[in-house]
Amino acid sequence: MTETLRNRPSGTMNGGRALAEMLGLAGAGPMFGMGGFQLLPFYDAIGGVGLTHHLINDERCGAFAADAYARVTNRPGICDGTLGPGATNLLTGLVESLNGGIPIIAITGNTNRSHSWKNMTQECRQVEILRPAVKEVMRVEMISRIPELVRRAFAVATSGRPGPVLLDVPEDVCHGVHDFAAEDFEIDEATLKAPARRARPDAAEIERAAKLIAKAKRPLLLVGGGIHLSEAWQALTRLAESQAIPVAHTMTGKGGIGCANPLSVGLFGRYSRIANDMIDASDCLLVVGCKLGEIATKRFSLPPAHIPVIQLDIVAEEIGRSVPAAVSLWGDARAGLEDLAEALSDSNRTARANRADYIAEVAPRLRQWEAEAAPRLNSSDRPVHMARLCRELNKTLPADAILVADGGFAGHWTGLLYDTKQAGRQFIPDRGLASIGYGLPGGIGACLAAPDRPVVAISGDGGFNMTLGELESARRIKCGLTVIVVNNAASGYVKALQHAMMGGRYQSADLNEMDYAAIARTMGCGGIRVEDPEALASALQQGMEERDRPTVVDVVVTRDPAQMLPAVDNRTVQIKQGDRVA
Numbered sequence: 001m002t003e004t005l006r007n008r009p010s011g012t013m014n015g016g017r018a019l020a021e022m023l024g025l026a027g028a029g030p031m032f033g034m035g036g037f038q039l040l041p042f043y044d045a046i047g048g049v050g051l052t053h054h055l056i057n058d059e060r061c062g063a064f065a066a067d068a069y070a071r072v073t074n075r076p077g078i079c080d081g082t083l084g085p086g087a088t089n090l091l092t093g094l095v096e097s098l099n100g101g102i103p104i105i106a107i108t109g110n111t112n113r114s115h116s117w118k119n120m121t122q123e124c125r126q127v128e129i130l131r132p133a134v135k136e137v138m139r140v141e142m143i144s145r146i147p148e149l150v151r152r153a154f155a156v157a158t159s160g161r162p163g164p165v166l167l168d169v170p171e172d173v174c175h176g177v178h179d180f181a182a183e184d185f186e187i188d189e190a191t192l193k194a195p196a197r198r199a200r201p202d203a204a205e206i207e208r209a210a211k212l213i214a215k216a217k218r219p220l221l222l223v224g225g226g227i228h229l230s231e232a233w234q235a236l237t238r239l240a241e242s243q244a245i246p247v248a249h250t251m252t253g254k255g256g257i258g259c260a261n262p263l264s265v266g267l268f269g270r271y272s273r274i275a276n277d278m279i280d281a282s283d284c285l286l287v288v289g290c291k292l293g294e295i296a297t298k299r300f301s302l303p304p305a306h307i308p309v310i311q312l313d314i315v316a317e318e319i320g321r322s323v324p325a326a327v328s329l330w331g332d333a334r335a336g337l338e339d340l341a342e343a344l345s346d347s348n349r350t351a352r353a354n355r356a357d358y359i360a361e362v363a364p365r366l367r368q369w370e371a372e373a374a375p376r377l378n379s380s381d382r383p384v385h386m387a388r389l390c391r392e393l394n395k396t397l398p399a400d401a402i403l404v405a406d407g408g409f410a411g412h413w414t415g416l417l418y419d420t421k422q423a424g425r426q427f428i429p430d431r432g433l434a435s436i437g438y439g440l441p442g443g444i445g446a447c448l449a450a451p452d453r454p455v456v457a458i459s460g461d462g463g464f465n466m467t468l469g470e471l472e473s474a475r476r477i478k479c480g481l482t483v484i485v486v487n488n489a490a491s492g493y494v495k496a497l498q499h500a501m502m503g504g505r506y507q508s509a510d511l512n513e514m515d516y517a518a519i520a521r522t523m524g525c526g527g528i529r530v531e532d533p534e535a536l537a538s539a540l541q542q543g544m545e546e547r548d549r550p551t552v553v554d555v556v557v558t559r560d561p562a563q564m565l566p567a568v569d570n571r572t573v574q575i576k577q578g579d580r581v582a
C-alpha cells in the first residue's frame with residue numbers, strides 16, 4: 001500500500017476533485033494540457049492532491065509530451081483537452097501512442113448533458129472523432145463511477161499491448177457533486193506501470209522454438225519497441241550472449257541491447273549498416289516485440305521467405321501478419337525471452353562454440369561499414385553533414401542521455417547512426433505515426449520523466465516550426481532541454497524525393513531561411529547557431545550544462561536535395577513511380 005492509498009478521501013466532493021484524487025492515488029506524473037470551462041473543478045483540485053500540471057500551448061504537444069514521459073517511465077502519461085478543439089487537437093498525439101503501444105490517459109471535457117446537441121459553443125462529435133485514436137473510450141456518465149473508471153483506465157492503458165485511453169467527462173459530471181466513501185478510492189498498483197501483468201508463451205511452443213534455435217547456425221534476433229515496453233533488456237542481453245545470437249533492431253527497438261554491445265548489428269529495414277546483410281544470410285530469425293511493418297521490412301521485401309521466423313509478441317493476432325511465423329510465441333517479451341534462455345540453457349556452451357566463427361564476422365563487417373562511412377562521419381563540410389552531426393552526438397552524449405528524434409531526417413539519420421551506450425529506451429523516435437513536430441514537446445516530456453539526465457531533442461526546421469510555441473512551455477517549466485534544429489531551410493524529405501523522383505521540380509518544399517538560435521534567445525532560452533562542424537561538440541555540451549532553461553542549437557546543414565537522404569546517393573539513383581527507397 002502506498003502512503004496515498006492510506007489517505008483516501010471521503011465525503012461530498014465534485015467530480016473534478018474525485019478525478020484528481022484518483023490520479024493522486026495512482027501517483028500520476030506531470031500532466032499536460034490547456035484548460036477550459038468544463039474541467040475547471042479538476043484543475044482546481046490538482047494542486048491540493050500534490051499533482052503537477054503544465055499548461056501546454058497546443059494539446060497535440062501535450063499528448064506528445066505525455067507519450068515521451070510514458071516511454072521513459074512506462075507509467076501512463078497524462079494529458080487533457082477541453083471541449084471541442086482541445087479534444088480534436090489531441091488526435092495526432094493519441095494515434096502516435098496507439099500505434100506505438102504507449103500507455104496514456106487522456107481526459108477531455110465535454111458538454112453539459114442538459115444542453116448537449118443544441119449547438120453548444122465548441123461542441124463537436126469528439127468521442128466519435130477520438131474513438132479510433134485510442135485503445136478504449138470511457139465516457140463518464142455518473143459522478144459516482146469516476147473512481148471505478150479511472151481504475152479501469154489505468155488497467156486498460158498498461159495491460160496487454162499498452163495504449164491510450166480516453167476519459168471523456170461531461171461538464172455536469174465534473175462540476176456536480178457526490179458523497180464518496182473512503183473505500184471508493186482504490187487502485188490496483190500492478191496497473192500503474194506497463195506491463196501490468198506478464199503472460200508466458202505456451203511451454204510447448206517454447207520447446208519448438210528452442211529446437212529451431214538450437215539447430216540454427218546463423219540465428220539472428222530482430223527486436224522492436226516491445227522490448228522497452230516489457231523492460232526485457234537484461235533478458236534479451238542474456239539470451240543473446242549465452243547463445244551467441246547477434247541482435248538487430250528497429251528504430252524504436254534501439255537500446256534493446258546496448259549499441260556498444262559486440263552482438264549489436266544495428267538498425268535493420270529501410271536503413272541498415274550490416275543488419276540487412278545479416279538477415280539475408282541468416283537461417284533462423286527470432287522476432288521480438290516488433291510489428292515487422294513497412295520500414296522494418298523495407299516495404300515488405302524483408303526477410304527472405306525461406307528463413308524460418310519465430311515471432312514473440314504480446315498481441316496474438318500480430319503474429320504472422322506480414323511474415324508467416326514458423327513458431328508463434330504469444331506472451332510478454334521478457335517472460336518469453338527468459339523461457340527461451342531457460343529452455344536452451346543446457347546448450348549454451350556448445351552454441352557459443354559452434355557459432356564462434358559466425359559471431360567473429362560481426363566486428364570486421366562493422367569496421368568495414370565504418371571505414372566506408374568514415375568520409376561522411378568525419379566530414380568537415382560546411383554546411384554541416386548530417387553524418388558528422390550524428391558522430392558528434394555519439395561522442396558528446398553521456399551514457400545516460402536520452403535522445404528524442406523527430407519525424408523528418410532528424411529521425412532517419414539518428415536512427416541509422418546514433419549509438420546508445422547502454423541498454424534501455426534512450427533513443428525515442430515517434431515511429432508510431434511518424435508525425436513531424438514531436439521533437440520539442442517529446443523532449444519536454446522526457447526531461448520531466450528524467451530530470452537528472454541530459455535530454456537532447458533533434459528536430460527538422462519544419463517540425464520545429466510546427467511546435468515552436470512549446471519553447472515558451474519549456475522555458476516556463478524550466479526544462480534543461482537541448483533542442484537541435486536540423487536547419488536545411490526545407491521540408492527536406494519532400495524536397496529530396498522531388499529531386500529524385502520528379503526531376504527536380506520542387507513544389508511547396510522550401511522554407512524561409514531562419515535563425516532559430518536568435519528566436520530562442522528572444523524567447524528567453526539559450527540559442528547557439530552552428531555552421532562549423534568543429535563547433536558542434538561545445539554547443540551540445542553547453543546546451544546540456546544548462547539545467548533550468550532550454551537551449552536551441554541551430555545546425556545549418558546541406559541545402560542540396562541531392563545529399564539529404566541517408567540510404568541512397570540520390571545524385572545517381574533512379575527511382576521509378578511507386579518505388580519507395582526512403
Ligand SMILES: Cc1ncc(C[n+]2csc(CCOP(=O)(O)OP(=O)(O)O)c2C)c(N)n1
Nearest residue numbers: 408409435436460461462463490491492493
Ligand atoms: C504532420 C506531418 N506532416 C507531414 C509529414 C510528411 N513529412 C515527413 S518528413 C517531412 C519533412 C519535414 O521537414 P523538416 O521537419 O524540416 O525535416 P527535414 O526532412 O527537412 O529534415 C514531411 C513533410 C509528416 N511526417 N508529418
Ligand SMILES: [Mg+2]
Nearest residue numbers: 460461490492
Ligand atoms: Mg527541414
